[in-house]
Amino acid sequence: xxxxxxxxxxxxxxxxxxxxxxxxxxxxxxxxxxxxxxxxxxxxxxxxxxxxxxxxxxxxxxxxxxxxxxxxxxxxxxxxxxxxxxxxxxxxxxxxxxxxxxxxxxxxxxxxxxxxxxxxxxxxxxxxxxxxxxxxxxxxxxxxxxxxxxxxxxxxxxxxxxxxxxxxxxxxxxxxxxxxxxxxxxxxxxxxxxxxxxxxxxxxxxxxxxxxxxxxxxxxxxxxxxxxxxxxxxxxxxxxxxxxxxxxxxxxxxxxxxxxxxxxxxxxxxxxxxxxxxxxxxxxxxxxxxxxxxxxxxxxxxxxxxxxxxxxxxxxxxxxxxxxxxxxxxxxxxxxxxxxxxxxxxxxxxxxxxxxxxxxxxxxxxxxxxxxxxxxxxxxxxxxxxxxxxxxxxxxxxxxxxxxxxxxxxxxxxxxxxxxxxxxxxxxxxxxxxxxxxxxxxxxxxxxxxxxxxxxxxxxxxxxxxxxxxxxxxxxxxxxxxxxxxxxxxxxxxxxxxxxxxxxxxxxxxxxxxxxxxxxxxxxxxxxxxxxxxxxxxxxxxxxxxxxxxxxxxxxxxxxxxxxxxxxxxxxxxxxxxxxxxxxxxxxxxxxxxxxxxxxxxxxxxxxxxxxxxxxxxxxxxxxxxxxxxxxxxxxxxxxxxxxxxxxxxxxxxxxx
Numbered sequence: 001x002x003x004x005x006x007x008x009x010x011x012x013x014x015x016x017x018x019x020x021x022x023x024x025x026x027x028x029x030x031x032x033x034x035x036x037x038x039x040x041x042x043x044x045x046x047x048x049x050x051x052x053x054x055x056x057x058x059x060x061x062x063x064x065x066x067x068x069x070x071x072x073x074x075x076x077x078x079x080x081x082x083x084x085x086x087x088x089x090x091x092x093x094x095x096x097x098x099x100x101x102x103x104x105x106x107x108x109x110x111x112x113x114x115x116x117x118x119x120x121x122x123x124x125x126x127x128x129x130x131x132x133x134x135x136x137x138x139x140x141x142x143x144x145x146x147x148x149x150x151x152x153x154x155x156x157x158x159x160x161x162x163x164x165x166x167x168x169x170x171x172x173x174x175x176x177x178x179x180x181x182x183x184x185x186x187x188x189x190x191x192x193x194x195x196x197x198x199x200x201x202x203x204x205x206x207x208x209x210x211x212x213x214x215x216x217x218x219x220x221x222x223x224x225x226x227x228x229x230x231x232x233x234x235x236x237x238x239x240x241x242x243x244x245x246x247x248x249x250x251x252x253x254x255x256x257x258x259x260x261x262x263x264x265x266x267x268x269x270x271x272x273x274x275x276x277x278x279x280x281x282x283x284x285x286x287x288x289x290x291x292x293x294x295x296x297x298x299x300x301x302x303x304x305x306x307x308x309x310x311x312x313x314x315x316x317x318x319x320x321x322x323x324x325x326x327x328x329x330x331x332x333x334x335x336x337x338x339x340x341x342x343x344x345x346x347x348x349x350x351x352x353x354x355x356x357x358x359x360x361x362x363x364x365x366x367x368x369x370x371x372x373x374x375x376x377x378x379x380x381x382x383x384x385x386x387x388x389x390x391x392x393x394x395x396x397x398x399x400x401x402x403x404x405x406x407x408x409x410x411x412x413x414x415x416x417x418x419x420x421x422x423x424x425x426x427x428x429x430x431x432x433x434x435x436x437x438x439x440x441x442x443x444x445x446x447x448x449x450x451x452x453x454x455x456x457x458x459x460x461x462x463x464x465x466x467x468x469x470x471x472x473x474x475x476x477x478x479x480x481x482x483x484x485x486x487x488x489x490x491x492x493x494x495x496x497x498x499x500x501x502x503x504x505x506x507x508x509x510x511x512x513x514x515x516x517x518x519x520x521x522x523x524x525x526x527x528x529x530x531x532x533x534x535x536x537x538x539x540x541x542x543x544x545x546x547x548x549x550x551x552x553x554x555x556x557x558x559x560x561x562x563x564x565x566x567x568x569x570x571x572x573x574x575x576x577x578x579x580x581x582x583x584x585x586x587x588x589x590x591x592x593x594x595x596x597x598x599x600x601x602x603x604x605x606x607x608x609x610x611x612x613x614x615x616x617x618x619x620x621x622x623x624x625x626x627x628x629x630x631x632x633x634x635x636x637x638x639x640x641x642x643x644x645x646x647x648x649x650x651x652x653x654x655x656x657x
Contacts, residue, residue: 002283102365176211535562546575
């Protein structure tokens with residue numbers, strides 16, 4: 001059976017595979033990504049790196065630091081933090097981009113780190129953006145970043161892959177932002193949750209590279225772990241133009257000894273020629289979990305929200321409602337590139353921002369800002385009354401100037417409109433394209449003069465059954481159990497968040513012991529949980545278990561309570577990473593969860609089922625009450641983490657200082 005493009009890319013960056021092993025969805029593998037990027041959170045990764053005993057970065061050319069999140073804060077504390085990160089970068093010999101250069105994801109694209117057909121990770125959820133260039137970009141947590149610094153490696157479970165087929169062509173006035181708003185709002189039932197997306201179809205050829213980056217970026221909000229476009233002439237031409245630019249500019253941001261010459265180490269003609277002759281493609285018989293289709297000709301300008309990407313409304317309807325706005329934003333990594341700024345400038349030219357409206361603009365990088373300044377587009381926006389901010393994140397994540405206040409309404413070309421993210425939780429936030437944002441800033445309400453009437457969206461979803469397993473036994477490494485048994489304890493709650501599992505009020509009590517964590521686990525969900533559960537039990541949760549914050553204690557507290565592992569219909573990917581990073585198995589068993597829901601209902605928060613479960617890891621089979629359920633095999637990479645008690649211990653065994 002062939003491989004899809006996600007599996008093929010991972011195959012190239014996997015380490016420790018058995019001879020002849022073909023990577024497929026569900027596999028737990030050890031990966032050595034081409035690059036790892038951290039931004040302002042580098043300051044939090046450094047102590048993790050030092051705590052595991054590491055004193056040097058294993059592969060300095062693999063690591064990239066970009067300062068972009070809190071660039072408006074010029075206070076002494078933040079400036080000292082930035083100085084410490086820069087000093088650490090110099091000591092370790094890694095690539096460093098200071099505040100003002102731009103948003104990290106944009107830098108990764110502009111400087112050739114996000115290269116087609118490679119795997120690149122970042123400790124930020126919008127690393128999906130690299131998929132616009134045909135690069136498998138996916139997020140990791142901070143512990144993973146420290147592990148990669150120290151060893152060059154971490155682990156990854158290859159997700160199920162959804163093929164998203166884009167057909168037809170966008171009509172004039174519709175944009176790439178409208179495409180991803182449509183995908184999020186039309187397919188809004190978690191169709192791609194925790195999947196990697198492979199984009200395909202004849203509609204892609206008409207999408208610019210900037211539009212592809214926008215769509216890939218917001219696959220994060222759609223629930224996906226990656227969104228990868230194919231490599232075609234649009235990709236090649238963009239890279240060719242970029243190579244010409246950096247050749248003229250010189251290898252900015254690269255240490256002088258990085259390549260021993262003037263040629264850019266990542267963006268050069270030789271690499272591009274190699275790419276052209278060997279573009280990454282999927283095999284004709286590749287397998288997918290789902291296939292979604294969308295006819296681009298049925299997409300019109302939409303507004304997402306308020307406060308969610310799952311609700312969308314055509315601009316033609318919104319303008320009839322005269323929804324008054326207080327603030328408008330053309331900022332962030334999703335829609336602040338040259339194409340976006342030109343589009344916004346064309347809308348505002350000859351007009352003024354409406355009284356009572358604040359219109360904030362920030363380019364995704366200083367190079368983009370310089371370019372649109374030279375072309376006059378930036379000045380057009382300023383003359384219309386826009387308020388410039390430095391290249392960086394800023395109000396998109398609730399930092400710096402221009403945040404939404406109580407009862408205000410904002411419309412933004414950013415990627416997230418979660419309640420409270422851009423300021424007050426009592427404000428409302430909508431998302432739209434740069435054109436709609438600019439038009440709304442001029443009108444004073446959500447608007448787009450040259451709008452298109454809404455049309456019926458043509459889209460479909462097809463789900464494929466998993467193919468039968470070969471029956472081959474899974475290799476079990478010494479020290480890992482062949483089988484685990486325990487009574488099932490069922491907590492029938494979908495979207496059980498980390499605050500329900502481990503209350504936030506304990507999160508920052510550093511001296512809280514494992515025993516104390518065990519005492520308060522599930523306290524916010526069910527105060528009776530601690531009385532019902534016994535050491536050696538197996539917890540079964542609902543779907544999207546562990547959503548919410550990234551606190552690791554939501555995994556460790558269950559482990560310390562003596563539970564053998566946790567089963568769920570599905571997990572928040574961050575929760576799953578935190579669990580395995582702490583040596584605690586988290587295994588998906590959707591069919592079992594659905595059957596337990598039907599049998600026990602939701603009258604009780606915690607149910608002692610009386611069912612003894614057996615997990616046979618050598619066959620990847622879960623047996624409950626005489627019935628068997630398949631689960632994704634725990635490969636050697638996952639087994640190693642569980643044996644040693646987590647990723648930090650795994651790293652300690654491998655660092656060579």
